[in-house]
Amino acid sequence: MRTTTQGSDSLLRALRVAADVVATVGEERIETVAVHCGRISLHPNHLAEGEQIAKLLGCSFAMDHRMLVPGSTDWSGDFDGYEVHVRAELRRLVGALG
Numbered sequence: 001m002r003t004t005t006q007g008s009d010s011l012l013r014a015l016r017v018a019a020d021v022v023a024t025v026g027e028e029r030i031e032t033v034a035v036h037c038g039r040i041s042l043h044p045n046h047l048a049e050g051e052q053i054a055k056l057l058g059c060s061f062a063m064d065h066r067m068l069v070p071g072s073t074d075w076s077g078d079f080d081g082y083e084v085h086v087r088a089e090l091r092r093l094v095g096a097l098g
Contacts, residue, residue: 010037017080025053041085050088051075059086066090 018035021042030053032043044050051073054060059077071090076083 017082021079025056029053039083043087047089050086054086057084059084064091
């Protein structure tokens with residue numbers, strides 16, 4: 001993914017976009033927001049809601065982190081020109097046993 005923002009106001013714009021992201025999903029659902037020039041990362045209050053939040057924001061790329069304990073899935077996508085990442089519960093593979 002590439003960012004479309006450049007220049008001295010890119011961090012301020014990132015903060016505005018982060019505020020829009022939080023307003024879109026609901027402030028009560030988000031525990032932590034990390035804002036960088038060109039990237040916004042969200043950690044939901046409940047990881048079980050992470051995938052739903054990610055899809056609401058248009059994040060459709062998933063990276064499973066199975067070696068971590070507990071495992072998690074990082075959903076990513078683009079929101080208003082910014083790369084957005086949402087942490088979620090580890091996805092269960094279709095057809096997986098257990």
